[in-house]
Amino acid sequence: MSERHHAKAAARHNEVLDAAADGAESWRATQFVYLGRQPILDRDGALNAYELLFRAGAHNYAEVTDDAQATAQVVARAIGGIGVPTVLGQHRGFVNIDRALLFNDIVHLMPPERFVLEILETVKFDAQLVRRLGELRRAGFQVALDDVSELSDELNGALPHADIVKIDFLQTDRAVLPKLASLVRGQGKTLIAEKVETREDFALARDLGFDLFQGYFFARPQVLAAPRNRSPRPGLLRLLALLSRDAGIVELEAELKLNPSVVVQLLRLVNSSAFGLGRNIASLREAIIATGTRQIARWAQLLLYADSGELPWRADPLVQLAGTRSRFMELAAAWLRPADDDFADAAFMTGIFSLIHVVLGSTPGAALEKLxxxxxxxxxxxxxxxxxxxxxxxxxxxxxxxxxxxxxxxPDAPTGFVAFTPEVLAELNLSAAAWFGAHIEVAIA
Incomplete structure (x- = not known):
């Protein structure tokens, strides 16, 4: 559920806070991580699911300036920071997700039986997105369309690729509601009435056959908090470097022991329902074996993405460039050698580390030697x-x-590179940009 219209009003209200209160809030924000969750109820008023919402602090309103960054932090906090059992109990969690993250490996950190991918209303459907949604649905994810408010060609085109539709009761014309609900129900989709704020709206939604309900009439979001785990960038980079050269369990264990906060989050991840082990993992070695190096790499990249020091991943132009470049290289490697996953992984890691010397303020040789x-x-x-x-x-x-x-x-190009025609390269570049976020402007001083 988009909260931007609520955020503006709440932000104006909070401008009256005095400096002391602001200072206390700032201190708390550095010590804790926060996550909002709002109940989604069934027709009998029983809890069915939660929508998980980004919260920058203990204040109960959104401050979202970057959708992908907010979602990455929601996922990191739900899985590693607070823990899925605490956040969701036995229920599912709806997570807002933009186009860039739909194409990101990070999405696979979320167990599909516990998380619903809630596609933001700003996401445009095209053939590439449809293919990706098909992959994710075949992997077990359910897809929800967010903030639907009118009958449109865009909605008709998106419906076959979704399982759930959330209709915005604040924005939808009441004269349109019956036909809109009938269209969605007629295609076998689950209907959620969101932003339900009055008893009359709840009664109307029930009469129109809505399955689930969410809004201030039932409950405002609750803010959960947990002590902030620090994930130092150098430690994460060393971990990714070890993974890039297929380091053994002994080396991975030794590196992780130097990063207690990463270990805590890794244990939370592997003890969550994502792995369905039916038992708790207590030792670090067991966690590495149970999680698998590919999943650990995804987690380390997510931590960089969500909390990388002074600048978040998507706010750091160097990391934006490295991310887009690494995806381009992975796609190109797969094009060159379709059956060689190790080569594609090595290409991705080459892109990731190709600008690390700038991030670390060193030379390429010195930075890579240390890693x-x-x-x-x-x-x-x-x-x-x-x-x-x-x-x-x-x-x-x-x-x-x-x-x-x-x-x-x-003349110095290796065998097979002649296949990279201008058309192929243009397609790879477009796919890489879509993976990390379309129309990224990179500026390096």
């Missing part, structure tokens, strides 16, 4: 050699709008 990256990844970044090095040069050229195809056709 102990796999030799082929280090060689690709430092000297631009080999297949990974050529993929990196392609990614750099494509990202800067240069003639990447000429690199693929160059």
């Amino acid at each position: 102990g990256l796999a030799p082929q990844i280090r060689e690709a970044i430092v000297s631009r050699r080999g297949e990974l090095g050529t993929l990196l040069r392609l990614a750099e050229a494509a990202g800067e709008g240069l003639d990447a195809a000429s690199i693929a056709l160059g």
Whole structure:
């Protein structure tokens, strides 16, 4: 449920707080993480699910400036910061999600039987998105359309690819409601009446056959809080470097022991219903084995995405560039060698680490030496050699709008790179941009 209209009014009200109260709130925000949840009820008034909402502090209103950043923090806090059992109990959680995160591996951190992907109303449906939603639904996720308020061609096009439709009772014309509800029910979708604020609206929604209900008439969001876990960027980078070269359990265990906050979150993750183990994991080694290195890598990337120090992932132009570049390289590697997942993973990690020297304020050679990256990844970044090095040069050229195809056709290009025609490179670049967020403007001083 979009809360922007509530946020503005609440923010104006809170301007009257005095400086002392502001200072106390600021201190609490640095010590705790917060998460909002609002009940979703069935026709009998029983709790059916929660919508999980971003909260920057203990105040109960939204302050969302970046949808992907907010969702990443909601997921991080629900799974690792507070814990799924505490946040959801036995119920499902609806999570707002934008286009960029739909194409991000982070989505797979959420167990599909516990989380519903609530597609923001700003997301535009196209063939690429439809394919992605098909993949996610086949993986077990349910998809909800958020803030529906009118009959439209866009709604008709989106309905076949969704399971649940949330109709906004504050925005929908009452004359349109019966036909809108009938259309959605006629296609077998679950109907949720959201932003229900009066008894009359609740009665109307029941009469129109809505299945579930959410709004201030029933309950305002509750704010949950937990002590903030610090996830230092250098430790996460070292962990990702170990994962990039297939480090053994002993090395991973040793690195994780240096990062207690990451260990706490990892144990919460593996003890959640995401893995269905039916038993609690107590030791770090068991957690690594049960979670798997690919899932640990996803988690580490999420922590970087959601809480990376002075700048959040999407607010840091260097990390924006590294993220888009890494996805381009992964896609290009898969195009070059469709059956070689290890090569695609190595390409992704090459992109991730190709700008780390700038983030860490060092030189490429020195920064990568300290991280102990796999030799082929280090060689690709430092000297631009080999297949990974050529993929990196392609990614750099494509990202800067240069003639990447000429690199693929160059005399030093490895065998097979001739397949990267201008059309293929344009498609890869577009897919990479969609994965990390369309129309990202990168500015490096």
